[in-house]
Amino acid sequence: xSPNLGDVFAVPASHGASKPPQSGSASVKIRIAGVxxxxxxxxxxxxxxxxxxxxxxxxxxxxIVGPSGCGKSTLLNCIxxxxxxxxxxxxxxxxxxxRPSPKRVFVFQETGIFPWLSxxxxxxxxxxxxMPFAQKHEIVMKYIDLVGLTGFEKALPSELSGGxxxxxxxxxxxxxxxxxxxxxxxxxxxxxxxxxxMRREIVRIWKATGKTCLLVTHDVEEACELAxxxxxxxxxxxxIKEIVENPMPRPRDPDEKAFRDLKDHIFExxxxxxxx
Amino acid sequence: xxxxxxxxxxxxxxxxxxxxxxxxxxxxxPAPLRLPAMAFSDIAEGKSHAVILDSKxxxxxxxxxxxxxxxxxxxxxxxxxxxxxHQPKLAGLPTNIPAPAATSPxxxxxxxxxxxxxxxxAAKVAFGGxxxxxxxxxxxxxxxxxxxxxxxxxxxxxxxxxxxxxxxEALSALYELTVSGEMPxxxxxxxxxxxxxxxxxxLLGIPLGLAMGSFAWLSSLLNSVIQCLRPISPIAWLxxxxxxxxxxxxxxxxxxxxxxxxxxxxxxxxAVATVDLKYRRSALNFGVRGLDSARYVIVPAVLPSILTSxxxxxxxxxxxxVAAEMLGVSAGLGYLVNDARNQLRFDRVVAAMIVIxxxxxxxxxxxxxxxxxxxxxxxxxxx
Ligand SMILES: Nc1ncnc2c1ncn2[C@@H]1O[C@H](COP(=O)(O)OP(=O)(O)OP(=O)(O)O)[C@@H](O)[C@H]1O
Ligand SMILES: [Mg+2]
Numbered sequence: 001x002s003p004n005l006g007d008v009f010a011v012p013a014s015h016g017a018s019k020p021p022q023s024g025s026a027s028v029k030i031r032i033a034g035v036x037x038x039x040x041x042x043x044x045x046x047x048x049x050x051x052x053x054x055x056x057x058x059x060x061x062x063x064i065v066g067p068s069g070c071g072k073s074t075l076l077n078c079i080x081x082x083x084x085x086x087x088x089x090x091x092x093x094x095x096x097x098x099r100p101s102p103k104r105v106f107v108f109q110e111t112g113i114f115p116w117l118s119x120x121x122x123x124x125x126x127x128x129x130x131m132p133f134a135q136k137h138e139i140v141m142k143y144i145d146l147v148g149l150t151g152f153e154k155a156l157p158s159e160l161s162g163g164x165x166x167x168x169x170x171x172x173x174x175x176x177x178x179x180x181x182x183x184x185x186x187x188x189x190x191x192x193x194x195x196x197x198m199r200r201e202i203v204r205i206w207k208a209t210g211k212t213c214l215l216v217t218h219d220v221e222e223a224c225e226l227a228x229x230x231x232x233x234x235x236x237x238x239x240i241k242e243i244v245e246n247p248m249p250r251p252r253d254p255d256e257k258a259f260r261d262l263k264d265h266i267f268e269x270x271x272x273x274x275x276x
Numbered sequence: 277x278x279x280x281x282x283x284x285x286x287x288x289x290x291x292x293x294x295x296x297x298x299x300x301x302x303x304x305x306p307a308p309l310r311l312p313a314m315a316f317s318d319i320a321e322g323k324s325h326a327v328i329l330d331s332k333x334x335x336x337x338x339x340x341x342x343x344x345x346x347x348x349x350x351x352x353x354x355x356x357x358x359x360x361x362h363q364p365k366l367a368g369l370p371t372n373i374p375a376p377a378a379t380s381p382x383x384x385x386x387x388x389x390x391x392x393x394x395x396x397x398a399a400k401v402a403f404g405g406x407x408x409x410x411x412x413x414x415x416x417x418x419x420x421x422x423x424x425x426x427x428x429x430x431x432x433x434x435x436x437x438x439x440x441x442x443x444x445e446a447l448s449a450l451y452e453l454t455v456s457g458e459m460p461x462x463x464x465x466x467x468x469x470x471x472x473x474x475x476x477x478x479l480l481g482i483p484l485g486l487a488m489g490s491f492a493w494l495s496s497l498l499n500s501v502i503q504c505l506r507p508i509s510p511i512a513w514l515x516x517x518x519x520x521x522x523x524x525x526x527x528x529x530x531x532x533x534x535x536x537x538x539x540x541x542x543x544x545x546x547a548v549a550t551v552d553l554k555y556r557r558s559a560l561n562f563g564v565r566g567l568d569s570a571r572y573v574i575v576p577a578v579l580p581s582i583l584t585s586x587x588x589x590x591x592x593x594x595x596x597x598v599a600a601e602m603l604g605v606s607a608g609l610g611y612l613v614n615d616a617r618n619q620l621r622f623d624r625v626v627a628a629m630i631v632i633x634x635x636x637x638x639x640x641x642x643x644x645x646x647x648x649x650x651x652x653x654x655x656x657x658x659x
Contacts, residue, residue: 082557100561112554115654116576125572126562158655176562 029180029212030056030079035088037074048074050237052088056214061206063215063223065266066233072216073109073184075238079214080106080182092180102126104180105173110189111165113157119144119168120153126176143171146205163194167201174209181206183215187222199225203250220266224259225252232269242269294443301442316419327419335419441623450627458612459631465607467635469525469600470593473532477593478586481540486570488541489548489578502538510535510596514603524604528597535596536589540582547581548574580650587643594636 037049048071056062066072077083079090081100090097092104100106105126113122123140144150147167157165166186173181183202187195203226206213217223223230230244244266248258267274316325328337441449453459488495510531517527551574559565559573575582601610609632616624 080557080561082560100557100563102561102563104561106557106561108554108558110554112558114555114558114573114576115656116579116650125558125564128563156653156655158653 027058028055029058029060029092030054030214031089031091031094032056032075032079033089033091035075035078035090036086037071037078037083038086039074047237049078049085049239051239052233054231054240054243056212057229059210059212060228061203061213061215061226062229062231063217063227064231064233065217065220065223065270066238067235067270067272068218070233070236071238072218072233075233076106076182076184076214076216080104082106102176103178104182105176105178106182107166107169107173107184107186109185111157111162111169113165113169113172115157117156118153119149119155119157119160122157122168123171123175126172139175143175146174146208147171147201161194162190163198166190166194166198170202170205174205174211178211180212180214183213185217186215188217195222200251202226220263220270221254224248224262224266225254230266232266244269297440298442301440304440316421325419329423441626445623446626446630449621449623450630453612453624453627459627462607462609462612462628463631463635465605465611466597466601466609469528469608470532470590470597473529473534473597474536474590474593476529476533477536477589478540481537481589482544482582485541485544485582486548486574486578488545489551490570490574495545495549502542506538506542511599514600518604528600528605528608531600532593532597535592536586539589539592540585543585543588544578544582547578547585551577580647580654580656583643583647583650587640587647590639590643591636594632594639598632 032052032054035049035052036047039046039048052075054064064072064075074083078085079097081097081104106112114125117125120140123143124136127136127139141153144153147170149164149167149171152160152164157168160168166189169186186202187198190198199222202213213226215223215226224246228246230246232241232244233239234241244262246262248256248262252259254260264274316327324341326339326341327335329335450459484498488498513531513534514527517530518524521527521530555573555577556569559569564572597608598610598613601608602614605611609628612628613625613632616622616628
């Protein structure tokens with residue numbers, strides 16, 4: 001499907017007017033049931049996932065939060081098919097995940113775009129080399145526009161700022177028109193301003209394209225700003241402690257009481273004292 | 277602008293080096309040998325002179341001999357008697373002057389050529405060598421001409437055997453060798469050997485390194501063998517290579533192959549093994565796997581490392597080729613060094629060394645340029 005750009009610029013300002021696409025009501029996209037994962041190292045076994053159950057609905061924005069080192073990235077890597085699991089099952093659209101697929105694209109913690117390719121080539125990478133140039137160009141330019149990098153087609157990643165690189169990575173992921181985006185702390189390496197801007201950007205893109213987004217983060221505020229639902233993981237070996245519904249309409253204001261309450265609730269679930 | 281700047285700095289560096297070189301030459305130069313006596317013929321006069329010199333090459337004593345038409349030579353007995361009489365004056369003087377080839381007359385002598393060598397021989401018999409012969413056509417100028425020639429010959433002879441040649445001599449030898457076409461011939465021979473061996477080494481080393489970096493089992497299979505063969509100096513292979521490859525030429529190429537193959541294979545393998553996981557996973561994610569992944573992701577990712585290993589391997593090859601050419605071949609810079617040494621032409625030895633160094637520099641900088649381009653492209657190593 002193509003992104004509806006008209007929609008993007010018509011984000012209503014009034015609360016409640018913007019409803020995430022089919023949020024809440026959709027069918028299950030990813031079904032994770034009883035997943036166990038242990039890393040075997042020289043020093044011994046490290047149990048990381050210990051019976052993780054989670055359903056991700058179609059087209060929803062789900063965030064996974066948890067303490068550092070609890071296994072968030074591991075879980076996302078398993079869902080993406082980069083890592084195998086010891087037991088349990090991970091199904092997408094009813095099919096067991098065995099390997100990565102272009103239908104589900106991973107956005108890396110620190111940008112995973114290829115530094116030797118130009119912006120254009122990076123975004124076109126996933127489209128394959130057999131696609132006719134004209135068609136490829138049209139798609140690439142569309143996503144360059146979408147992420148606001150017009151004029152930088154020929155630039156190399158080394159000539160871009162951190163935020164711009166992250167936009168390129170989003171564009172590369174979106175260009176293959178996947179069903180699902182896996183986001184592993186995609187804003188982790190960015191400064192506070194850029195991070196804020198990128199969050200707005202990702203919500204805009206998500207609304208425009210209607211992907212299922214699975215975001216891993218240890219930033220509770222980020223999860224509350226972005227997600228429809230927030231899965232809270234326990235310490236390693238990890239399970240899903242609780243799945244919190246986020247009823248707030250977009251755009252969200254972190255200073256609102258509902259927002260703060262939601263955050264407090266998540267911190268409580270994590271067992272973290274929020275005040276310094 | 278930056279280019280001019282670094283060029284000027286490089287030139288300054290070369291000048292400083294040349295100056296230091298010259299200082300070393302001066303410091304290690306043996307005291308000039310003193311000329312105890314000399315003989316010359318004044319063709320215009322039709323007479324020969326034998327002169328004994330003092331420590332400042334000034335005349336002490338002179339004997340004049342008439343040209344004897346009948347015997348077509350000098351009266352050697354007279355010379356001998358004269359020399360004997362002067363032996364005491366010569367006794368304290370060094371007589372180990374390197375025997376010069378009888379210097380040929382400056383222009384065509386109307387005077388029999390053999391008369392001077394005869395005079396010289398007589399002197400040698402009398403006090404064990406150390407005479408310089410010279411012929412002159414201008415009346416009266418014989419002594420000065422002969423002395424000048426004798427001194428320069430003496431210096432030249434002493435220099436080519438015992439001295440480090442000073443920079444200007446090496447440069448003039450370089451000029452001579454270049455103009456005569458010898459140097460280009462040797463350069464081409466060496467470059468050809470290096471190119472042949474290096475291309476083989478790279479063509480086998482890069483794919484093997486890529487495969488070893490990609491497949492752990494292959495790496496385990498070959499690593500111990502490679503790590504065991506690698507420390508063997510390529511030169512140590514020379515006897516075996518010459519025996520099996522029938523000919524020193526092939527052997528030299530094989531040795532260059534070895535010197536480039538191992539470093540290229542090993543560092544390519546190491547680079548592939550450390551390609552960032554997220555690049556591999558990105559490729560996998562977009563369904564790019566196998567050979568496509570190697571071509572479009574792994575190779576571009578390790579290209580700077582490959583270029584570095586190529587540069588280092590080529591540097592090693594260039595070092596090794598000179599050594600490999602010292603045995604059994606009849607062209608190449610290594611051969612030139614060895615040959616010039618055997619002829620005691622140290623000016624040529626140094627000229628060859630200069631050329632070896634310059635070509636090494638040229639090779640290094642040209643590959644470094646690609647390397648820097650690729651690194652800067654990736655936002656690495658930019659200055
Ligand atoms: N390849 C591996 N081999 C062995 N142990 C691993 C491996 N990858 C991760 N681990 C371990 O698994 C645990 C979870 O790692 P993971 O990267 O999933 O944490 P995370 O929740 O993403 O943390 P962060 O928020 O810091 O990114 C860690 O304790 C780590 O040591
Ligand atoms: Mg992580």
